[in-house]
Amino acid sequence: MSHIDEIKNKLDANINAIADQLIDASRELWLHPEIGHEEFFAHKMLTEMLEADGFIIENNPADMATAFIATKDTGKQGPTIALISEYDALPKLGHACGHNLFSVSAVGSALALSKMKDQLNGKIVVIGTPAEEGVVPKAGGKAYLVEAGYFDEVxxxxxxxxxxxxxxxxxxxxxxxxxxxxxxxxAHAAGSPQEGINALTAGVLTINNINALRQHFLPRTIVNAILTEGGTSQNTIPDCCVMQVSIRAEKRDVHQSVIAQVKRCIEAAAYVTGCSFEIGSDRKIYEDLNLNDELAHLFADAIKSLGIEYIENENANYSWDIGNVSYVCPTIAPYIKIGPDNLIGHTDEFREASNSVGGYEGMIVGAKAMARVAVDLMLDSKKMENVKKSFKPSSIV
Structure with missing residues (x-):
C-alpha cells in the first residue's frame, strides 16, 4: 500500500469518527430550512464547526452576510483546494434539493483533511455560498464570489x-x-378602446414571437415565459403587463445568442403595440458547467475505491451557479445517490430523502470522495499539473 493510500484510509477513518456529528448537523439544517441570503442558522453552525477546528473564518465576502471563507493552511507550499458548501432551501418545500447534506459533506471533508494537515501540502478552503436556488433576488452566490475574485487563487x-x-x-x-x-x-374596453394601448397584447405577442423561433433553436435550448400580471378588469384595456422569462442553452455562446433573440421578440412586441418596456433581472446568469476531465477521473477513482456504482457521463438540462466557478478554476460537481433511482428534485419525496439513512450515507460518501481527491492533488504534483492542463478557461460574459 502506498503512502497516499494510507493517508486516504486514515481520512476515511477520520470521517467515520465524526459521522454522527455530521449527521446531526445535516439534520439540524433540514429542520431549519432557510431561503437564499437568509441562511443565518446554517452560516453560524457551519462556521462554528470549522472555527472549532482552527479554520480562519472570513465573514461577509462579496458583501453577502451568509457567505463565508474558511481557511486552514498546512504551512507548506502546495495547491489551494476549495470545498464548496451551499445550504439554502426552497420556499415552502424546504431542503428538497439536498443542500443540507452536501453543505455538511464539504465541511466534513475539510475537517478530516485538517486532522492530517501535517502530512499534506497547500491550503484547505471551505467556501460557503448562499442562494444557489434561483428563486430569490440576487440569486447565484457563487457568481458574486467569482466576480469578487474569491476563486482566482483556487x-x-x-x-x-x-x-x-x-x-x-x-x-x-x-x-x-x-x-x-x-x-x-x-381605456374602457368597450366605450373607447381606440384610446388604449394594450400592454397585455405586448406580452402575448412576445410569447408568440418566441414560439415562432422555436424551430430554429438548437437542441437543449429552452425558453419558458409566464405572465405574472396582465390587467385588473376585463372591461379595461390593460396598461401594464409583467412577464418572467427563463432562458437556457447548452453553451455560453449559444446562450448569449438566444438572450439576444428573446430581447428582439420583446422589442418587436413593444413596437407593434406602441408600448414602452423595461427588461431587468435581479439574478445572475448561471454559466454552463465547464467540465474538467482529469478532476472527474480522480473523483471516479475515489468513488470506485469506496465501492460505489456510478454513471460516468450524462446530459441534463439543469443549471447551477457552480458553472460560473468552472470557468475560473478546475472544477468538479458530481451528483451522489441519496435515494431511489427515480428520485426527482424539488419534490416532497426528495425532501424526505434528504433526511434519510440513504441521504446520510450519500453525504458521507461525498465527504470521503472529495477528501481522497484533495489528497491526490495536494501530494501528487503530476496529478495537479494534469488537472491544470485539462482546464479550459474563458472569461465570464
Missing part, C-alpha cells in the same frame, strides 16, 4: 449534489432569467 474546486444516482460528469446548461414590464395606456 487550484481546484469541488462540490457534490444530491440525486437518485451517482453521476460523475453531468453536462449542465447555462441559464438566465428576465423580468419584463410592458407599459401601455388604459
Amino acid at each position: 487550484d481546484a474546486a469541488m462540490i457534490c449534489h444530491a440525486e437518485g444516482r451517482t453521476i460523475i460528469k453531468r453536462n449542465l446548461i447555462a441559464s438566465a432569467s428576465m423580468d419584463v414590464k410592458f407599459k401601455g395606456k388604459p
Whole structure:
C-alpha cells in the first residue's frame, strides 16, 4: 500500500469518527430550512464547526452576510483546494434539493483533511455560498464570489449534489432569467378602446414571437415565459403587463445568442403595440458547467475505491451557479445517490430523502470522495499539473 493510500484510509477513518456529528448537523439544517441570503442558522453552525477546528473564518465576502471563507493552511507550499458548501432551501418545500447534506459533506471533508494537515501540502478552503436556488433576488452566490475574485487563487474546486444516482460528469446548461414590464395606456374596453394601448397584447405577442423561433433553436435550448400580471378588469384595456422569462442553452455562446433573440421578440412586441418596456433581472446568469476531465477521473477513482456504482457521463438540462466557478478554476460537481433511482428534485419525496439513512450515507460518501481527491492533488504534483492542463478557461460574459 502506498503512502497516499494510507493517508486516504486514515481520512476515511477520520470521517467515520465524526459521522454522527455530521449527521446531526445535516439534520439540524433540514429542520431549519432557510431561503437564499437568509441562511443565518446554517452560516453560524457551519462556521462554528470549522472555527472549532482552527479554520480562519472570513465573514461577509462579496458583501453577502451568509457567505463565508474558511481557511486552514498546512504551512507548506502546495495547491489551494476549495470545498464548496451551499445550504439554502426552497420556499415552502424546504431542503428538497439536498443542500443540507452536501453543505455538511464539504465541511466534513475539510475537517478530516485538517486532522492530517501535517502530512499534506497547500491550503484547505471551505467556501460557503448562499442562494444557489434561483428563486430569490440576487440569486447565484457563487457568481458574486467569482466576480469578487474569491476563486482566482483556487487550484481546484469541488462540490457534490444530491440525486437518485451517482453521476460523475453531468453536462449542465447555462441559464438566465428576465423580468419584463410592458407599459401601455388604459381605456374602457368597450366605450373607447381606440384610446388604449394594450400592454397585455405586448406580452402575448412576445410569447408568440418566441414560439415562432422555436424551430430554429438548437437542441437543449429552452425558453419558458409566464405572465405574472396582465390587467385588473376585463372591461379595461390593460396598461401594464409583467412577464418572467427563463432562458437556457447548452453553451455560453449559444446562450448569449438566444438572450439576444428573446430581447428582439420583446422589442418587436413593444413596437407593434406602441408600448414602452423595461427588461431587468435581479439574478445572475448561471454559466454552463465547464467540465474538467482529469478532476472527474480522480473523483471516479475515489468513488470506485469506496465501492460505489456510478454513471460516468450524462446530459441534463439543469443549471447551477457552480458553472460560473468552472470557468475560473478546475472544477468538479458530481451528483451522489441519496435515494431511489427515480428520485426527482424539488419534490416532497426528495425532501424526505434528504433526511434519510440513504441521504446520510450519500453525504458521507461525498465527504470521503472529495477528501481522497484533495489528497491526490495536494501530494501528487503530476496529478495537479494534469488537472491544470485539462482546464479550459474563458472569461465570464
